[in-house]
Amino acid sequence: MQLVINALSKTYPNGVQAVKNVSLTLNNGMFGLLGPNGAGKSSLMRTIATLQEADEGTIFLDDLNVLTQKKQTRQLLGYLPQEFGVYPRISAEQMLDHIARLKGIGNASERKELVDALLDNVNLYKDKKKRLGTYSGGMKQRFGIAQALIGNPKLIIVDEPTAGLDPAERNRFYNLLSYIGENTIVILSTHIVEDVSTLCSHFAIINEGEVLYAGTPDDALLEMNGKVYSKSIPKNAVQQYKNQYHVISTQLKAGSLYIRVFSKEHPGDDFIPGEPTLEDVYFYHVGEKAAINIF
Amino acid sequence: MKNNFSSQVKEIISLSREEALLLGNDFIGTEHLLLGLLREGNNKAVSALQSFNIDLRALRSEVEMAVKNNNGKGIANLIRIPLTEEAENVIRETVIEAKDLKNLTVESEHLLLSILKNKESKSARILHQHGADYDLFRNELAKEKNNQSGSIKLENDYPSNKKNIHAFWQIFLFEIKYRLKRPDTYLYFLVFFSITFLAFGFGNVPASDKTYVNAPIVLTKFFTIFSIFMMVVTAAIMGAPLYRDLEYNTHEYYLSYPITKNDYFWGRFFGSFFFVVIIGSSLVWGSLFGTLIGPKLGWLSANRVGPYHIINYLQPFLVYVVPNLLLTSSIFFGLVAYTRNVKVVYTGGVILYLGYMMSLFIFHNAQNKNIIFILDAFGFVPINLIERFLSPEQKNSLLISLQGQMLMNRIIWSSVGIAIILITYFRFSFIRFFVGRTDKKVQRTRSIKYLAF
Numbered sequence: 215m216q217l218v219i220n221a222l223s224k225t226y227p228n229g230v231q232a233v234k235n236v237s238l239t240l241n242n243g244m245f246g247l248l249g250p251n252g253a254g255k256s257s258l259m260r261t262i263a264t265l266q267e268a269d270e271g272t273i274f275l276d277d278l279n280v281l282t283q284k285k286q287t288r289q290l291l292g293y294l295p296q297e298f299g300v301y302p303r304i305s306a307e308q309m310l311d312h313i314a315r316l317k318g319i320g321n322a323s324e325r326k327e328l329v330d331a332l333l334d335n336v337n338l339y340k341d342k343k344k345r346l347g348t349y350s351g352g353m354k355q356r357f358g359i360a361q362a363l364i365g366n367p368k369l370i371i372v373d374e375p376t377a378g379l380d381p382a383e384r385n386r387f388y389n390l391l392s393y394i395g396e397n398t399i400v401i402l403s404t405h406i407v408e409d410v411s412t413l414c415s416h417f418a419i420i421n422e423g424e425v426l427y428a429g430t431p432d433d434a435l436l437e438m439n440g441k442v443y444s445k446s447i448p449k450n451a452v453q454q455y456k457n458q459y460h461v462i463s464t465q466l467k468a469g470s471l472y473i474r475v476f477s478k479e480h481p482g483d484d485f486i487p488g489e490p491t492l493e494d495v496y497f498y499h500v501g502e503k504a505a506i507n508i509f
Numbered sequence: 510m511k512n513n514f515s516s517q518v519k520e521i522i523s524l525s526r527e528e529a530l531l532l533g534n535d536f537i538g539t540e541h542l543l544l545g546l547l548r549e550g551n552n553k554a555v556s557a558l559q560s561f562n563i564d565l566r567a568l569r570s571e572v573e574m575a576v577k578n579n580n581g582k583g584i585a586n587l588i589r590i591p592l593t594e595e596a597e598n599v600i601r602e603t604v605i606e607a608k609d610l611k612n613l614t615v616e617s618e619h620l621l622l623s624i625l626k627n628k629e630s631k632s633a634r635i636l637h638q639h640g641a642d643y644d645l646f647r648n649e650l651a652k653e654k655n656n657q658s659g660s661i662k663l664e665n666d667y668p669s670n671k672k673n674i675h676a677f678w679q680i681f682l683f684e685i686k687y688r689l690k691r692p693d694t695y696l697y698f699l700v701f702f703s704i705t706f707l708a709f710g711f712g713n714v715p716a717s718d719k720t721y722v723n724a725p726i727v728l729t730k731f732f733t734i735f736s737i738f739m740m741v742v743t744a745a746i747m748g749a750p751l752y753r754d755l756e757y758n759t760h761e762y763y764l765s766y767p768i769t770k771n772d773y774f775w776g777r778f779f780g781s782f783f784f785v786v787i788i789g790s791s792l793v794w795g796s797l798f799g800t801l802i803g804p805k806l807g808w809l810s811a812n813r814v815g816p817y818h819i820i821n822y823l824q825p826f827l828v829y830v831v832p833n834l835l836l837t838s839s840i841f842f843g844l845v846a847y848t849r850n851v852k853v854v855y856t857g858g859v860i861l862y863l864g865y866m867m868s869l870f871i872f873h874n875a876q877n878k879n880i881i882f883i884l885d886a887f888g889f890v891p892i893n894l895i896e897r898f899l900s901p902e903q904k905n906s907l908l909i910s911l912q913g914q915m916l917m918n919r920i921i922w923s924s925v926g927i928a929i930i931l932i933t934y935f936r937f938s939f940i941r942f943f944v945g946r947t948d949k950k951v952q953r954t955r956s957i958k959y960l961a962f
Contacts, residue, residue: 263765266940288767299758303690315679316766337644361762385562385640412562 215276215368216241217262217399222271224257232257233268234423244395246410246417247403248496254423255403256296259371262401263293275369287369289318292362296373302347306338306357309346310364317365332360336390352383359390370400376409388413411492419499426499431492438490438498444474445485463497513607515614517552521545522600529590532577538593539624539632540576542600544569546624552617557646563639575631595630599623610650618650676772684750684780694784697742698791701735705795710803712813719901721815723800725908726896729825730889732792736833737865737887739789740858743834746785747841748854750777751942755849760943774934782838789830793822815905824908828919833887836926837861843933849942882914886922891915 217240224233232254247255260266262273264284273280280287301309310329319325333339336356341349349357355375362370372391376384392413394400404410410417411431418428427434442462447455449471455461459475466472474488475481476498488494514522525545529537546554547569558565592600602623607615624632625643688694708714708731709722716727754760797817803809840861841854869890872881882891895909909915 265761265764285767285769288765291765293762293765295761297758298761299756301687301753301757301759304687308686312679312683313766316676316768318767334648337642337648340644358762382637382640382642386642386645389561389645 215399217369217401218272218274219262220272220274222258222261222268222273224261224266224268232423233261236271236420236423236425238418238425238428240399240401240416242395242397242399243416244391244400244402244414246414247401247420248405248407248410248417249403249420250405250500253405253421255420256373257423258420259293259373259401259403262369263291263371264288265293289365290368292364292367292370294358294362294370294372294375296377298358300346300349300354300357303345305343305345306333306349306360307342309357310360313361314364319365328364332363335363336360337386351378352380355379355383355387356390359387363394368398370394370398372400372402374404375402376404376406407491407493407496419496421500427495434492434495435490438476438494440487441476441478442474442488442490442494443477443481443485444472444488445483446470446472462494462501513604513614515616517549517617518603518615518620521549521552521617521620524548526590532573534576535590536593537590538576538596539599539627539630540572542596542620543572543624543632543636546617546621547572549617554617554621557618557621557649558641561639561641561645563636563641568635568639571635572632575635595627599627599630602626610647618646622647622650676766676768677776680768680772680776681780681783684777685783688746688781688784693745694788697745697788701739701742701788702791702795705731705735705792706799706802709796709799710806710808712803712809716813717901720904722803722809722813723796723815723817723821724905725821725825726892726899726904728796728821729829729909730892730896731796732825733829733833733887733889733892735792736789736830737862737889739785739834740837740862742788743785743837744841744854744858746781746788747778747838748845748851750781751842751845752849752851755943756851764939764943770937770939773939774937778838778842778930781842782835785834785838786831789834790826792830793826797822821908824911828911829888829892832919832923832926836886836922836929839926839930839933843929846933846937846942879914882918883921885918886925888915888918888922891918 217238219236219238219240222233222236223231225231234254236258247258249255257266261268262280264280264287268281275287275290278286278290304312307329310332311325314325314329319328330339330342333342336359338353338356338360341353346354346357355378359372359375362372375391376387379387388409391400391402395413402409402413414431416428416430417434419426452461452464452471452473455473455475459473459481460477462474462476464471464473474494474497475485476494477485480487522542522545525537525541528544528548529535529541532541534541546552547565549555555565558568599620600623603615603619606619606622606626610619612619622643624630625636625641625646627633628637628643712722714722714727715730716722716724720727754763800809800814804811804814841857844853844857845851865886868884872884872890875881878894881894885891891914892909895915896904899907911919
């Protein structure tokens with residue numbers, strides 16, 4: 215399956231343009247949407263998930279027009295929102311059964327098997343009869359992914375799924391997601407660069423509603439190869455350096471301030487060439503846009 | 510028993526011993542078993558840890574830190590270092606793990622499982638911190654045993670002939686199941702049943718001495734007035750369904766399911782209205798059992814109870830109770846749909862109730878009775894007016910016939926109830942209700958209002 219987004223735009227009634235002319239093509243596998251808070255990732259995902267309308271542009275899932283054929287799209291869709299609640303008095307098993315019915319799985323024994331398998335896969339089998347109101351944050355997230363997976367979706371949209379999970383749970387979540395990614399299109403949005411480098415075969419950087427970069431992590435790093443330099447500088451000299459060089463990021467390491475700059479040639483002056491990281495790619499693209507906005 | 514340990518596991522155990530020596534320990538603990546696993550490297554347990562994205566080097570150093578220099582004394586006996594009790598248990602467990610998974614030989618992964626199983630041990634804790642999980646790992650192994658690939662069992666195991674079960678029924682049934690779980694549902698039923706039961710049981714009803722306690726007119730009056738009191742119940746039950754999705758924030762994913770506005774709106778409405786009607790029926794059951802049991806308990810003399818005719822109960826229920834409940838249900842459901850706020854239902858309920866009572870008072874002595882017949886939404890005063898013209902025999906046997914002005918009243922107010930819910934339905938939009946963004950037209954009218962000040 216292929217998801218083709220073409221020139222998508224969305225402006226909210228209060229005037230904020232959340233999605234600006236976004237075009238992307240996604241194939242099977244994990245696709246990361248990387249961007250700061252408020253970049254428009256959620257808006258984009260909600261539009262793809264048929265939860266809101268777009269003002270311009272098209273989205274096609276193979277031959278299916280996502281924007282106009284919402285009900286058919288929803289049959290193939292699984293969505294895990296950034297924030298969601300649960301009915302506290304219903305058990306996970308009952309809720310998943312209800313959702314499975316809504317998603318069209320009629321046969322009762324088929325449904326039971328499916329729900330049991332899903333609960334097993336997200337490690338909630340032993341808690342399946344407990345009420346959702348008693349679930350911890352990590353358990354709720356896992357329930358969230360289970361409900362998104364019902365009905366064998368071809369397109370899975372996961373919005374900032376690891377926010378609020380502890381490292382062990384995050385790890386488990388990643389493992390689960392990477393199994394899924396093999397035969398489906400999984401769109402994962404995050405502001406954590408590590409999520410993308412760990413999981414995604416392709417990614418896009420989004421800020422202020424625009425796609426700043428789209429490609430694979432390897433290609434992105436290759437482009438930056440030999441162009442990233444770092445230097446330790448006194449803390450009060452930051453502005454000076456920012457005026458002179460293209461500073462991508464500043465970091466504290468063991469109490470000293472390091473800057474990383476982008477330069478096509480060696481800038482000399484005690485700069486050390488650095489191995490580009492995906493964070494450099496991120497800051498480079500996001501920062502560049504911000505710099506342009508100043509003028 | 511040690512016969513079915515694979516040679517790899519035996520190697521791992523001897524490596525654990527070496528690890529212990531290297532670290533200057535004079536015991537072999539679970540930590541050393543884990544180090545032995547890591548050291549051997551070419552085993553399934555290590556591959557599993559790698560597939561969990563665990564940094565093996567970090568793991569090793571943390572485990573080493575945990576056992577290093579645990580004892581001050583030098584290594585006295587190089588030949589036989591004992592296993593700690595914990596380590597012995599782990600090795601014993603390993604055999605059990607293998608049996609559980611129906612493996613013939615004990616392998617490295619069983620060893621890892623049993624290390625993970627004893628959650629108290631240092632090794633298990635360290636592993637857990639890195640994200641290794643007994644359950645997850647075991648599931649993996651169980652799956653592989655069942656000859657399934659690592660992917661989730663969602664693939665075309667299930668035929669895609671998704672029967673199009675009408676989502677409406679699913680939502681309707683869900684609403685019913687939800688209601689059944691709530692204690693207040695039973696409470697409402699019980700309260701109205703009890704009041705009605707006791708009232709009729711003791712003959713505490715608006716009936717003079719010459720009238721039967723279960724005369725049609727008495728039933729009609731009682732049912733109608735209590736259908737008005739039931740406003741409280743209607744408000745509570747009908748205010749909940751739409752608001753529930755807002756309050757619990759479930760709309761975020763609910764709306765990505767293949768359901769339409771029809772399914773959702775009517776499923777929620779009828780699912781809850783069904784219960785409102787059931788609670789309304791408590792009046793019928795209460796009055797019936799009251800007059801049946803009252804005389805038997807000596808609360809009521811038997812001559813006050815007239816012949817039973819189903820129609821005497823059914824007609825008032827269908828003509829007064831149900832339309833009255835429909836009217837208030839539509840109003841409250843509509844209020845929540847429009848204001849997206851459940852508190853307004855309670856204020857609305859109070860206002861409606863007071864409003865009705867006040868209008869009764871105001872039109873109490875109106876000369877033109879026609880106004881009363883048309884304006885009384887619940888039919889209470891018209892019933893009383895008609896009663897004045899009935900003789901005692903008529904009161905005992907005749908239902909208020911549905912004709913003339915009474916018929917007009919019922920038609921008007923049933924239509925109002927239906928109209929309100931239909932208008933609410935047409936105005937309702939998923940996006941507007943859940944996302945809450947007012948459309949541009951409303952925004953413009955609002956801003957004009959502000960300018961006018």
